[in-house]
Amino acid sequence: MEYLYGIQIFLILMFFFFSYLILIRKNYYLISGFKSSTAAEQQKMIQAGYPRAAGKMMLHVAIVLTIGFLLQLLHVPYAIEGSYVVMLIVLFIETFLMMKKVKRKSQKINKTVLMLSLILVIIVFAIPFMPNTLEINRDSFEISGLYGEEWTFSDIEDISLYDELPEVMIRTNGISLFGKHLGKYHLEGLGAGKLFLRSNEAPFIVVRTKDSFVIMNTNQSDKTLESYHQLEQAIQQNTDN
Template sequence: MWGLLVVQLIVIFIFLILGWAVRRKGGYFLISGFASRPKEEQETLIKNGYPQKIGGLLIITAIGMLILLPLLFTTFKYAIEIQYGFMIVVLMGGLIYLSKYEIPKKRKRSYFINISIFIVVIGGVLGLSYFSYQGYELVTKEETFEITGMYGDEWGYKEISSIELMDNLPEVTVRTNGVGLPTLSKGHFKVTGYGSSLLFIQKDFSPYIYIEMKDKKIFINDKDPDQTRLWYHQLKEKKK
């Protein structure tokens, strides 16, 4: 949680500094592509207030993210999604709106580019969220067991060193390559006392299965405690 807080504060600080430098100190070169434009275009844009408004947009985004920051300290599960969703919508929507201050001959092109980027970004985020929230199953076979879905794989029972059913999940400290959502963790994480581990976890749904293998550690559970226990007993039986 503290790591997320630090990242959020760094992003907010960067937006504030960039916004202040552009709006108050005339650091228009900080705007992508501005410095490479012809002098006449630069002067027209400054006269229209385009770069100054870009700076203002960055400041507004930072202030909005700062106002939403306390959500991290509440029980609200979607605080991160709300904050980054706000950032994307305000920034991309703001850039579309500010296209009206472009020089006339490039205005339509600016609208087209910014709207296209907005659609691609929102589509990508929604698509990633959809696949991230997709479930998984533990399937026991004759010689192997499989965990389906993103980050899943298939392993032989002979690779298993031990299997344990836990009432409490050890502290998960760092995500190294995975999906960390308010209700779900999938992928590779650092776990206190266990090191690098592969997680398939529905948060706050005890119990949890811990599978230790020669070169891998896996934590998995289901929202239904009875299903988790069934997986555990199936693995224990196959491991014999």
């Protein structure tokens, strides 16, 4: 299961599970501030509808994430990213409404939970912007950073530039966000390999090995071409030797 799908599925199951425990099983002690309240305060919170509001919020978030996941499977662009944005909107609005129903101590806890959720989403969105660097060594080249790997020149069968890439059949362990594609993918006609794409715009450097491939580019076509010529020259020199 790929990284991003794994996070999405985990969040969906978590929010559905906790909404079930609160709305159906009425385990209100799972709600921040409820357990530490007195019996009288707990009764007031129940009468004010705070526990059910908390359970419904989790249910709504689970539904939003599920819709985003299903749309992503249908190849709708940025479906998962959009679901995270909608999730944050739901969390902010419904948490704000919930805080009016509870005491001040619980309000602080809810704000903390909200901030932690925001940080989680920011981290997920920031991952694709972590840099990958092409490093050319004496008898190999390496791409450092997330999903990085090293390939020896002796295993390389061909290097070329593509103006258009084959269709992505499946991501086996990768991230696709904001037009960036990182990790392990299965492409039509090429099989399984790795992508390090910082842009959907050509050109694309395609290096085919004996049993796999690696495709890379940068945000700027001139830098991609420069990297291609450097890598091509290094491979040719190694072959001549």
